[in-house]
Amino acid sequence: EVLAPLKLRKRQYFLQEGERCRYFGFIVKGAMRQYTVDEKGVEHIIRLGVENWWMGDRESWVMNTPSAYNIDAWEDTEMLILTRASALEMISKSPAFVELTRRLDERNNIANQRRLTSSISGTAEKKYTDFLDCYPELVGRFPQHIIASYLGITKDTLSRVRRNLMQK
Amino acid sequence: EVLAPLKLRKRQYFLQEGERCRYFGFIVKGAMRQYTVDEKGVEHIIRLGVENWWMGDRESWVMNTPSAYNIDAWEDTEMLILTRASALEMISKSPAFVELTRRLDERNNIANQRRLTSSISGTAEKKYTDFLDCYPELVGRFPQHIIASYLGITKDTLSRVRRNLMQK
DNA sequence: CCACGACGTAGACAAATGTCTATTCTTTTT
DNA sequence: AAAAAGAATAGACATTTGTCTACGTCGTGG
Numbered sequence: 332e333v334l335a336p337l338k339l340r341k342r343q344y345f346l347q348e349g350e351r352c353r354y355f356g357f358i359v360k361g362a363m364r365q366y367t368v369d370e371k372g373v374e375h376i377i378r379l380g381v382e383n384w385w386m387g388d389r390e391s392w393v394m395n396t397p398s399a400y401n402i403d404a405w406e407d408t409e410m411l412i413l414t415r416a417s418a419l420e421m422i423s424k425s426p427a428f429v430e431l432t433r434r435l436d437e438r439n440n441i442a443n444q445r446r447l448t449s450s451i452s453g454t455a456e457k458k459y460t461d462f463l464d465c466y467p468e469l470v471g472r473f474p475q476h477i478i479a480s481y482l483g484i485t486k487d488t489l490s491r492v493r494r495n496l497m498q499k
Numbered sequence: 500e501v502l503a504p505l506k507l508r509k510r511q512y513f514l515q516e517g518e519r520c521r522y523f524g525f526i527v528k529g530a531m532r533q534y535t536v537d538e539k540g541v542e543h544i545i546r547l548g549v550e551n552w553w554m555g556d557r558e559s560w561v562m563n564t565p566s567a568y569n570i571d572a573w574e575d576t577e578m579l580i581l582t583r584a585s586a587l588e589m590i591s592k593s594p595a596f597v598e599l600t601r602r603l604d605e606r607n608n609i610a611n612q613r614r615l616t617s618s619i620s621g622t623a624e625k626k627y628t629d630f631l632d633c634y635p636e637l638v639g640r641f642p643q644h645i646i647a648s649y650l651g652i653t654k655d656t657l658s659r660v661r662r663n664l665m666q667k
Numbered sequence: 668c669c670a671c672g673a674c675g676t677a678g679a680c681a682a683a684t685g686t687c688t689a690t691t692c693t694t695t696t697t
Numbered sequence: 698a699a700a701a702a703g704a705a706t707a708g709a710c711a712t713t714t715g716t717c718t719a720c721g722t723c724g725t726g727g
Contacts, residue, residue: 367616375620377612390609399616422601429597433590436604441558443611444545448535448567450618451651452543455684474704483619488684490706623714642674656714658676674723685712696701 333421334411339363339404346388346402351395354412355387361408362472365400366480376480379469385435386410405473450483456492458482501589502579507531507572513554514570520559522580526552529576530640533568534648544648547637553603554578573641618651624660626650 337356339345345363346352363386365378377400380386391398392415421428449461462482463470469478475493476486484492505524507513513531514520531554533546545568548554559566560583589596617629630650631638637646643661644654652660 367620369620375616377616377619389605389612393605393609429601433597433601433604436601436608437557437561440604440607440611441561443608443615444557447611447615447618448543448545450615451545451649452535452537476704481619485685486705487686487707491684494706644674653715654675655677655716659714662676668727670725670727672723672725675721677718677720679718680716682713682715684714686710688707688709690705690707692703692705694701694703697699 333417337410337412339408341404341407344403348401349397352388352391352398355385356410356412358382358384359409362406363404365402455484455488459492501585505578505580507576509572509575512571516569517565520556520566523555524578524580526550527577530574531572533570623652623656627660
């Protein structure tokens with residue numbers, strides 16, 4: 332009824348740039364990424380997700396505008412998806428649902444704040460060690476060039492950072 | 500009752516690192532900044548605010564933990580402040596308040612997402628032009644070294660970027 | 668009015684990061 | 698099993714950005 336199951340295979344899109352984001356999806360099993368592609372064809376990962384995380388483009392979902400992002404599956408993934416209409420209906424009918432989403436938003440805000448702080452404050456090494464502290468569950472699920480992109484550095488720089496960390 | 504007025508003079512703290520954030524404040528008039536200070540004593544601006552913006556450390560406020568941030572007034576500022584207790588009371592009593600905060604959180608999330616995307620995707624010049632597009636109301640309210648810090652670059656680099664932009 | 672501090676700019680140099688190519692090792696596909 | 702693609706690393710080199718010092722302007726407080 333409210334949540335519908337959806338299976339995606341590796342590399343399959345959940346959302347493509349230019350589409351409107353009609354669903355928010357909860358990852359039951361699998362791993363996903365959200366990213367933009369610049370003029371040169373380079374992907375910039377802005378979000379990664381694994382089990383128990385929600386994926387979707389909030390801006391497109393809320394404003395009903397074309398999305399600037401792509402979201403696809405990095406592993407075969409099982410989701411539960413929620414439409415905007417269902418969400419608004421739930422919001423109007425269920426105080427518990429409102430409370431739930433409020434907490435999710437709060438957590439999301441806090442996580443974004445932390446990431447932003449790390450992103451503007453430090454060196455590549457700092458960003459990587461912050462990432463290891465903060466998201467150990469993501470390490471190993473994605474290859475290094477994906478994580479590098481998530482951190483806003485190149486895979487070569489990440490490789491150097493790791494080499495330096497080894498020697499300590 | 501719910502919102503209490505508070506006046507701050509330039510350089511006066513609204514929140515200091517280590518304190519718990521007991522209030523969220525709405526800026527009626529003035530300009531403020533939120534920042535960390537690293538081991539070397541360098542300030543890293545993570546948020547700026549002017550009229551009609553809310554200021555506070557969400558993580559400390561929600562979790563009731565010591566804050567990692569400082570918030571102070573950059574101009575003489577008038578605020579309306581809200582305690583966590585009042586907010587929770589309002590949340591339990593007023594659906595309209597819940598709806599209001601939900602929308603604020605949504606917008607906040609969207610803004611953070613955009614800033615993050617800009618922060619990891621581009622050069623110093625791109626970050627600055629994105630900033631000009633996105634927050635024209637902040638330009639002129641803060642000196643360049645503050646804006647540079649907000650963008651995660653040095654004042655020298657920002658000065659170079661501006662010089663290059665002039666010549667086009 | 669003067670002195671001082673804050674601010675912006677500039678240039679020289681250093682350090683960090685990006686770019687590119689090559690190599691090796693997996694993993695996947697056929 | 699062979700071939701192809703993906704992933705990680707390395708080194709050489711280019712570019713960007715940071716660091717430091719100096720200088721000029723401006724506004725503010727004494």
